Amino acid sequence: MFSDTLRQRMGWLHAWVGFIAGLLLVVIFSCGALTSFDTEITRWMQPELARDPSPNISEAGMNTAIDEVAQMQARGFIPLIILPSIRDPFLRVVHYDGTSFIGPVIDPSSGALRTRRVTYGGTFFYVFHHGLFLPKPWGSIPTEIAALMLLVTLGAGVIIQLKRLLPNFLLFRRQGPWVRSWTDAHILVGVLLIPFMAMMAYTGASIHAMRLFPSMPHNKVHEAKKPAMPPQAPLEAPEISRLLHQAEGVFGKGKVGFITFTQKDIRYFRNDMASTVITRDAFIAPLPTGDVRLERHQADIANVKGWLAGLHYARWARYPFRFLYFTGGLAGSWMMSAGLVIFLMKRRSANGHRSSFRLGEAATLAVTTALPLAMLAYLASSRVLPGGMVKSCHVETSIFFSVWIIAIAAASLDVFRGRSMTAWRRQLIAIALAGLAIPVLDFSTREIAWHEASRIYLTVDFIAAILGLLALGGARRLKS
Structure with missing residues (x-):
């Protein structure tokens, strides 16, 4: 189907583009695998949270959270209350420090402050995965280019192996020379992971495509940054809990992710785990009193981006499916590491x-x-x-x-x-x-x-x- 000359050219492309991009892709896939359990890693890095609490929010828990919100607002931060979930049964009051959302952790049932230890936890791997822990947008651009290079490398690899794809896929010479064994393993894992890696590369590049293609149409809202100001009316735990029940009536029980506060209203946002599409649908309650309303994203390109983000991050997934993402990320990292090693093995005798x-x-x-x-x-x-x-x-x-x-x-x-x-x-x-x-x-x-x-x-x-x-x-x- 393809000439030998084409396969030779694709072999050169696969080797060199794969090696250059692979150095970065190993980092991206390794950190991406850990990002599948970023919330769990964050909790592991706070040993004070080893004992599971009751996830039910009491008035005492909400009162403690409101006190922490007031302290953060007094220091000029914009606080959020992150509600308990299946993955994290604690009540967290956090603010964004430029890298991650950090803040104290509260027992939702007793209201006791469990820890003030601030750790980036698993979020560190998430930030490193998509931005290399560099200022925006300088970290995201190389990762998106690497994702595009991965698609090129996958395509070249398929062309190289297409003639003998099935025999090579079924062949693994464990007792042969090291180069042959590593190549067989590289092909075996690579063929199995083609759908997963192509999906992750495409969705990862698409989520922030506007950084690479700034002229493409998108609905970007420019908002002026305003200093954090406390609400005009004092916050009260019974009222916030009552509104939370109303928001759960709209989004579903346990599907409210976090609460934000402005001078004029309280906003209850849908949890990212509630659907395969990531949105910022909000249940808005004006202060001190007023008619509540639901703010939804319209059916435009934002929904497409939300669907791609949901597929890439898999925050909706339960633990068995999330473990598949984790395993796929580690296998992808190993497969690309094997490619780097094979590249070196083939050239060591002549260029070592x-x-x-x-x-x-x-x-x-x-x-x-x-x-x-x-x-x-x-x-x-x-x-x-x-x-x-x-x-x-x-x-x-x-x-x-x-x-x-x-x-x-x-x-x-x-x-x-x-x-x-x-x-x-x-x-x-x-x-x-x-x-x-x-x-x-x-x-x-x-x-x-x-x-x-x-x-x-x-x-x-x-x-x-x-x-x-x-x-x-x-x-x-x-x-x-």
Whole structure:
């Protein structure tokens, strides 16, 4: 169907575009996988929340939340009350600090303040996934270009393998040469993931397409930033709870996500988990009294964007489906990491002595081994920092970037000294130690027994330990 010349050209395109984009895509897919459980990771990084509360909001819980709202408004912040949900049964009063929504956590039934520890938690991985933790829009543009390059790489890969797609898909030579084994595994996982990766690349690029194509039509509302002002009428818990019940009558029980306050009204927004389409439908109650109204998005391009965002983020998904997204993200990250390794293996004998090759290998180590090590260090930081450190979020992110830079520097030093295998082994051993240390740190620093804690804590500990064991196995195989 396709000539050999075309396949050769597609092979060159797949290799070079795949390697250049793959260095960034490994980061995007790794962080994207963790973003599937960003809310759960945030809770894990607040060990004070290990015990599950009753998700029912009492008047005491709402009174505590209103007090926190008033304190934030007095400091010039614009507060939100995030209501309990299936994924997070706590009441949170937060404000946006330029990176994430942060604030104290309240027990919704007793009204007790559970913690003031501020962590970016899983939101850090979400921000890194779509914006590389850089100022807007400079972080989003490279990720969107990488998504487009992924589509090109997938298309070139399909053309290369189309002639023998089924035989190659069913073939896995585990006992063959390393290059052959890695290529077989790369093809096997890649073919299985084509629908998932194409969908994620397309929806991810489409959500922020206006950054790449600013002239395209869209409904962008320009709003002047106004200073935070408290409502004209004092907030009262019974009234806010009564209006919440009315909003649930419109959106459904448990489908109100958060509450915002302006000088003139209170707004109850629909939860992103309520539908596959992400919208900002709001139930609006004027202050002090007035006719409530429902504000919906019209059937225009905003709904298309909301549908694409819902498909990409999958916030509506229950845990089994969310775990499929998580697994797909990790498998995609591994598949692209394998592609990077294959690229290096095929060129090592001819170009291994070149500085450009060693730079490429150092960059590959930076995203395939140094990044997971930094992620584990980020998680561990929540257990080694003092509990009384309220603004621990900035220290946690500093630990992440510090460990990442140190790991990259150590790997690069070995690579440029001609000790590539030593660099890979040392990085894998460091990942193994960090992964196996996570459960130990968690069990030894929590105030309640392991069997009394939420399953979220055990799940994160288990996954970290599995990663550590896999890294240990890889290090032993490299040594042999």
